[in-house]
Amino acid sequence: MSDQKEKPSTLASGDMSDPPHICIIGAGISGLRAADVLLQKGYKVTILEARDRIGGRICQSDKLGYTVDIGPNWIASCFLSTSLHATGDKHPIRDLAIETNTSLHHWNNKQNIFTSDGKLLPAEKSAELSTLLWDIIEEAFAYSAKNGKSIPETASLYDFIESTVKEKLPDRLEDQKLILSMSEMWGAYVGHPVTRQSLRFSWMEECCGGDETFIETTYEAILDRIAKLPREKADIRLGSRVMKVVTPTDRFSGAIKVATMKAEVVECDEIICTVPLGCLQEVKERGFYPRLPQKICDAMDNISIGRLEKVYITFPSAFWTVNQEDNFAGYTNWLSPKYAPDTNPECWPQEIWNLAAFSPENRRPTLLFYLYGDCSRHIVKLTFDRSTEERHAALDAFFRPYYSLLPNFSADDENCKPKAILSTEWQMDDLAGYGSYCNFQVGIKDADEDVKTIRHGVPERRLWFAGEHTAPFEELGTAAGAYMSGEAVALRIFDEYLAEKERY
Ligand SMILES: Cc1cc2nc3c(=O)[nH]c(=O)nc-3n(C[C@H](O)[C@H](O)[C@H](O)COP(=O)(O)OP(=O)(O)OC[C@H]3O[C@@H](n4cnc5c(N)ncnc54)[C@H](O)[C@@H]3O)c2cc1C
Structure with missing residues (x-):
């Protein structure tokens, strides 16, 4: 040239x-x-x-003894149609997944929610509140799309959820509190707390929480x-x-x-x-x-750039699975836990996806935790530059208060002791821009x-x-x-x- x-x-x-x-x-x-x-x-x-x-950021690790994605797992989209083979909107990654015979998973609608004192909410209650929360979030997207820049830049998605839930459940103070606590799961979509999510630009996050398609194998x-x-x-x-x-x-x-x-x-x-x-x-x-x-x-x-991190904990067997036909919930939340003051004094909420719920050929005795904001920063500090044994011990101590609440847990049972733990450190990675992906914060x-x-x-x-x-x-x-x-x-x-x- x-x-x-x-x-x-x-x-x-x-x-x-x-x-x-x-x-x-x-x-x-x-x-x-x-x-x-x-x-x-x-x-x-x-x-x-x-x-x-x-x-x-599309990257795999085999440190658990099998290969997992340490970047994206989801095919995220606001316009994915619910059926994988639907003839609706085209989606480039879904289409490539089909072309490459990549196994996709649509989660069962079961969700477990542990309250801040470690009690499991009845299934009907979880389902009702979760549906209501997502309805409110959808309303927030619509409100933000309609009102855009007339919304004060200081307003957060949390503000919207708080005022709307009061209108919708005027006489149910306990349920209002639960929904607000549940709304913290937003952080695992964008990498920062829901109180930091700009309401003015919530419409630009509409892909979050759309059809939940998970890649059972890897990208x-x-x-x-x-x-x-x-x-x-x-x-x-x-x-x-x-x-x-x-x-x-x-x-x-x-x-x-x-x-x-x-x-x-x-x-x-x-x-x-x-x-x-x-x-x-x-x-x-x-x-x-x-x-x-x-x-x-x-x-x-x-x-801004989110701070989403992932921790995979794999066990000798999926002790929480009652039987393979009636799989344990795909998704579990521990709302602002007050019962782990030594390891989590800030009461950062936790959530997992249950990889034992996959189709039989891809099923894993593994829990995948998603972490964001200050909690993910804390986890990375716990593990950065540590030996494998030190990391394992620190991570197990942090997550045990949560997985120990799952069904069939027994502290003495070898099946309930993590076999391997893998945690990501994207926020330490200069070539990933010290974070997960862009987001739009208050301000x-x-x-x-x-x-x-x-x-x-x-x-x-x-x-x-x-x-x-x-x-x-x-x-x-x-x-x-x-x-x-x-x-x-x-x-x-x-x-x-x-x-x-x-x-x-
Ligand atoms: C933990 C995590 C979970 C995620 N989950 C999902 C999900 O479930 N679903 C989803 O759709 N998306 C998810 N994402 C987001 C998705 O991974 C990214 O949006 C996407 O991979 C970004 O692709 P990219 O090409 O923009 O950037 P990258 O993949 O980051 O590519 C940029 C490249 O530039 C290189 N580079 C940087 N600086 C230089 C330089 N100076 N010279 C040369 N090369 C350089 C980097 O090494 C990198 O290879 C997740 C991301 C993370 C981190």
């Missing part, structure tokens, strides 16, 4: 001898999908990935499918951490230069940056030359405009952004959203070349 160009080489002109060269920073699902689309259109693609693997086959063409045709350079991107100030003069930590310099025609939002917040001032427009830097700072004024600003990028400098934080509004933060963002940016680049062909 020459340094000086009259105009970018035009694939659109039909000259396949010198196709445009697109460099993609990051081999997560957004970068791989962008590469997939661009390669199908005949472009030359180089992917620079800092890690020694592809996938980014591996889906990722492999997306990575197939990039693996065959792109130049994927692992261990290549990008330090600086130098772009010309217009679309015509010279190549973009991308410098990595290994002191390689890649020259290209367009650059797509898919690094997580937290990474952008760190490098936005020094990582780009010329400097990014102030509006983009501000937008990057305005959006943010123009979240929709911020997302649009980053998504727009700087096309006049041939600099584009993709990633979960630039996804379509209904899919922000999700793997599907990241995938769609990669596809969208690739198509925008294609359109740009077509438009240039028409201009010249």
Whole structure:
């Protein structure tokens, strides 16, 4: 590629001898999908990935003795239809799951709720309150979509739930309290407490709590499918951490230069940056030359990053399962527990998904805890830089007060002692941007405009952004959203070349 160009080489002109060269920073699902689309259109693609693997936040571990996802497990979407084979809305990840024979799980509607003094609520009560809570959350989405920026930026989703539950259950003070306590489960969707969730932009979180489809196996086959063409045709350079991107100030003069930590310099025609939002917040001032427009830097700072973490605890057998036909609930909550003052003086609520409820071939004697906010920070502090034995002991001590309330637990029974525990540390991972995915907290004024600003990028400098934080509004933060963002940016680049062909 020459340094000086009259105009970018035009694939659109039909000259396949010198196709445009697109460099993609990051081999997560957004970068791989962008590469997939661009390669199908005949472009030359180089992917620079800092890690020694592809996938980014889609990642597996076999430390439990079998393989599990340490990033996403869910196919999250507000528009997934309830039946996997329904002919309704298309959903890229669900479609890839079907194509790759990835086993999906629709949870049974059973839910257990332990009150703050450790008592199990009757099943009918749990079901009634849970339905009411979700109705209120749906109302909040609708209220937020309708009233948008007229809602004070200080208002939280919790405020809405609190006032609505008082209206709906005026004479039932105990149930009001229970619903408010149950509303804390919102944190496990976005990575921060429900009191921090912006009401003004709740509509941008609508994918949370939609149809609950869980991948029984892992995202591996889906990722492999997306990575197939990039693996065959792109130049994927692992261990290549990008330090600086130098772009010309217009679309015509010279190549973009991308410098990595290994002191390689890649020259290209367009650059797509898919690094997580937290990474952008760190490098936005020094990582780009010329400097990014102030509006983009501000937008990057305005959006928050959740602190969702996962802890898998696997046992010799699923002692809590009464019999395989009548599986224990898929989902259990321990509301603000007051009975673990030594390990959890803040009474952080806990929740699990029961992997023994899967179809027989994928069933595991495993409980999956989701943690967020200060609790997840505490768990990571307990385990970071500790030996395997120390981690195991610390995590078992923290979670025992909860799993010991499950049916059939007996402290002396070997089946009730964890065999292996796996905990994630995304908030310590600089390449994940020190967190899980973007969210919209109380105080943010123009979240929709911020997302649009980053998504727009700087096309006049041939600099584009993709990633979960630039996804379509209904899919922000999700793997599907990241995938769609990669596809969208690739198509925008294609359109740009077509438009240039028409201009010249
Ligand atoms: C704990 C957890 C649970 C989740 N659960 C779900 C779920 O159930 N369902 C769901 O849909 N989504 C879930 N998500 C979100 C989902 O994983 C992400 O939205 C999606 O994977 C993000 O893809 P991405 O391509 O935007 O970013 P990433 O996958 O993070 O890809 C970005 C890539 O950029 C690389 N990189 C960073 N800096 C540099 C640099 N300087 N140079 C080169 N490369 C660099 C990174 O190593 C990474 O590979 C979860 C995430 C986490 C962490």
